[in-house]
Amino acid sequence: MEEGSVEAAFDVADLVGHRYRVDDFYEVGREKIREYARAVQDFHPAHWSEGAAEELGYTGLIAPTTFLSTVAMLANRRLLGTVMSGYDMFVQTDQVFEMYQPVRTGDRLVSDVELSAVRRVAGKDLLTITNTFSDRSGAVVQIMHTTVVGITGDDVDADIGDMVERVIMSGLDATTPATSAPADDTDSVAAVHLSSIARARAPRTALRFEDIAVGDELPARTARLTRGDLVNYAGVSGDANPIHWHAEVAALAGLPDVIAHGMLTMGLGAGFVTGWLGDPGALIRYGVRLSNYTVIEAAATGSVEFTGRVKSVDPEGRSAVVVIVAKSAGRKVFGLATADVRLA
Template identity: 80%
Template sequence: MVEAAFDVAGLVGQRYRAADYYEVGREKIREYARAVQDFHPVHWSEAAAGELGYAGLVAPTTFISTAAMIANRRLLETLMTGYDMFVQTDQVFEMYKPVLTGDRLVSDVELSSVRRIAGKDLLTITNTFTDQTGDVVQVMHTTVVGITSEDVDADISDTIERVIMSGLDTTAQTAGAPADVDALPGSDPEATTAVRLSPVSRTRVPRTALRFEDIAVGDELPARTVHLTRGDLVNYAGVSGDANPIHWHDEVATLAGLPDVIAHGMLTMGLGAGFVTGWLGDPGAVIRYGVRLSNYTVIEAAAAGDVEFTGRIKSVDAETRTAAVVIVAKSAGRKVFGLATADIRLP
């Protein structure tokens, strides 16, 4: 096993604030909702959003990952230079305020944890998003495995360079010594993460299809099956900014040791979130969503792939009128989610 070409554990705590804000666009919300097949009206219609008390279109649960892709690029490509690629394993979203059209989000980025398990580095990146009011609206924790050249075919880097979208710089991923975070434009290693959490998601009265008295531990959500094609993967890659060719190029997927092209982990998470919010009736009622990936969804060129979602109420809290929902996702008989839960609030 070839270890990273630097002491990655020594970088824990490195942080910076993204150089520019991310403005949430009306059409971007719609594009993302289409990409994760989430047709809840609040993502598409201002009138429908207004009926639930929102001042604009509501971003889907996992939408903020698109802003994180931009904010994290400096960390992954300038500091994490000892790896050839990254594979996502865990994702946690903490919601403090619904993200709406017109919000201007600034991300503080931190390498918050490094663990070495079975000879591989597990890296956790924390994004703390504040809006134009200065309140924290969401906190996102992403855990990835750092993959070195020892784990993949030696030709994969050249192949990626040949097929990747023009204008994306991938050379930093195979460079030698990492640049110091001080050299990153717009970064500030001494910047402190904002700590003023918005109270909205925990004080607003949800307008869900169900009341707390309507649910009980063990209740099952209506099952949903989603069909995914290669076109869906290409579309999600473009909308989300995740251009990793293992999701759309057969040769790269093979060189990475995969049986075929696979769906994005974040795409399956987005589908799972929509499965829950469609049942809830109010996406703003989700206050936490966490997924551990245990397998992947293979999408063959000649046929669509299916992901089957089921869920049940795991626990309830009468004092806070909240509940935990366990989500199961399966593809070709394999569990895609090792563990997935959504914490929800009900009126």
């Protein structure tokens, strides 16, 4: 197994720059937005009511900040399952969302996938996957950078593969249709331009820039999670990893019990910030480094407590950076989390 690990690390480093475009577009559905908003407990009216979204200047429902992570799950399946098949599983460590245009009902988005970086830290491979989502005009709507640790058989119980095969959802082996591009082909990248809509539109936030100052604290929020919430999120998001809903698999992976999805916790954190803002489209960058996990026991409800404060302000851009803290059972779940926001 050790030889396999060395080979995987070597091969994946050679693949930096490998990219492809998913052949089919993803059409954002009205009910899918509501379904995802429910899964991340984000009840901002703009995710649920066309009238409320229209009051903020949006045509159609606007998707929650982390919504496109569900599309990335589909787009990345080919990269993780075939190109990077030397790993037994992946564990997420960092996530960055760059928002250039709100995602709304009816949008048809094209996904470009790239293995953009590989680092070797403490004997582990840290792999960064960049997803670029563009609209029909070719304008970039959102860019997402996901960093995961590639886990080999050396790091988990030898029986985990057989167990996963017995409990995993069916139909996940379908390869995402894609058109591959050679690593040195930059034409498709050069043809794409960043949309300026999110940064150019006048935000309609509940607070004005003059109302905030460095050090201001956001109203705290506690989110409750049950095993049912995790199962629901797994289905809605497409993240089928059984460590989030099957205690025996979690134990074989070396975990104390079933744990919440990192992206679920991030979705809760994004809603915490946009609820304070009052305008979901005013959050233009969201970055999270995961430092711990949220354990969800079968017989008890888990919780994540969110707090935040204004770290810095930019009078010229009428913007601010918010630092977010997430804790569960006294442990920090986010190692570092920030949100760049614009204010009216």
